[in-house]
Amino acid sequence: MNKPVDNQAVFFTGRHYLVLSMLLCFLVGLIGRAFYLQIVENEFLVDQGVQRQIRTIQTPAYRGAILDRFGSPLAISTPVDSVWVNPSEILQNLGALKTVTKKLGLNYSRTVSNLKEKANKEFVYLKRQLKPEVAESVASGVEGVYLQREYNRYYPAGEVVSHLVGFTDIDDQGQEGLELVYQSWLEAQPGSRRVIRNRKGAVIEELAQVKRSHSGKDIYTSIDMRLQYIAYRSLARAIQYHGAKSGSAVLLDSRNGEVLAMVNLPSYNSNQRKKMTASQQRNRALTDVFEPGSAMKPFTLAAAIDRGKYNQKSLVDTSPGWFMVSGHPVKDIRNYGKLDLASILRKSSNVGASRIALSMKPEELWQSLTDYGFGEPSGVSFPAESSGYFRHHSQWQPLDHASMGFGYGLSVTITQLAKAYAVIANQGRELEISLLKKQVDDSQKNQIARHVMKSSTAKMIIEMMEEVVGPKGTAAQAAVTGYRVAGKTGTAKKSIAGGYDEDDYISVFAGLAPASDPRLVMAVMIDEPSQNGYYGGTVAAPVFREVMSNALRILDIAPDDLSTLQARLSPKGKGA
């Protein structure tokens, strides 16, 4: 049995070596090939592999939102996708380009010629800022067409708060307002990662984070949208009713200097800025200056009382109702005779205020008014903010000195005026105005703030200003039922080149409430009212009343004048 096997083995020996040598040849071939791939062509092949598999992709990051003090959005970013192509890639795949342009509603031939022009570039936008689903349906599965995540800025409150918030451009850079001021805080920095993709383009592994993405931080402004809206609505109504050119109003919390509302008209919708004009775009409350007129008188009086020149009982002789300063008359509308300080404010006597101003040295008056914030930046950081126009006392002419007393010869922004009234409301203490929500402990900081006016003086001025809003005053229309209100009107002629315009006025009202313990300060300015009156008391004071009465109610501030409420209660009995 064994022999045949041996014979067979012998028989097959030749073949055995043949097969073996063939296998050896294959092996050598394989080793050669492996050597070629791994050593000779290694670099090229790795490179190709990386090109096919490894991608750097963007990690999205969003711009911070701008919120009101309770967190409702004033400016918010929503994701959108922009479609981009690499021209040299897509131009080899014109069929795909045709469908893509059709889906995007672009002109095919124009797109092609445009891309040919930019053939040396690697990144060309086809269309920007599409809804994510739309963009996805256009670009998915098409080679050479890519998406980039971007964010579109949306302003839910629109024109009510557009001046304050401002806007961004298409590249998410702040251009105006708070968007510009706090650009670096809000700004988002998209990151990038290196990833491996499989044949289908899905990411299967992350290799490294090249750059961390940083989303922007949110900003809580001090604005209360409820009050902002009411202020906007009231101002808009008044401007329309009086046929005025423009107007601004500022509402401050007099305890910590937060701006609760700041409105301007005309306004624009920040979501649709194509028709926007420069005149609509200005945040007039901070950029536009005007001569405050009589609204300045409380400060003249405060400066004089602070220096002990006058007290509540002093009388100022204003007869015969006018006097001359370097050839120019200072006039009242009639001869008021001898007036005490409260009556000077109530009747708004120019002669009285002027005499009081002249009783101080120019440097004294200048120092006090500067302390109250006139001629100084208001302290909010805002692009193109004006510090007003208030000359140094060394440059004053006698007429400047006299007219300063009743608010001519200097100009202010409505925010500066509101801030100065807030000094009175804050018991004479300096106040830091802020467009951002303050921390709670800031109110304690306020307790140690510098007194720029004695608290006794501030109290006296408030009492006098209450009479202005009283039934005999110039601003009875500013009264709010249930609350004691103090304020002062101003009706100033507009200064034009070489003098004053006799027909164009600025109507101002600034005031505070509740007078017993002031919480809110508001200043209203309406430019060139042309119908239904032009006095500050008839044009600006009603806006003050409407906004203030709502604000006091909304902020739950207790009435401090129950007598007026009682008077209303009595006719219907006490059954309530």
Add this chain to the structure above:
Amino acid sequence: MTQKYWFALLLAFVLGSALTVIYVKHESRVLFSELRTVQKQQDQAVIQWSRLQLQNSTLATHSNVEAQARKTLKMRLPETVQLVELP
């Protein structure tokens, strides 16, 4: 002789670790794809959230609320006569 045992042991370790590498790599890819799915969901959620926020603020515009309150619900401010002061 001991050397041989050592060799066998190390060989077993090497093979074991090689297999573990394969397994862990696979596991990491599975987990990574899960992570991607979750990230995509998060992205979608963010998109939806910002859209809802917008929708909310559009519907809750103060002018809109005021109009609804006054016209549809016939609401008005209480007169002072109806106010009661609590001690």
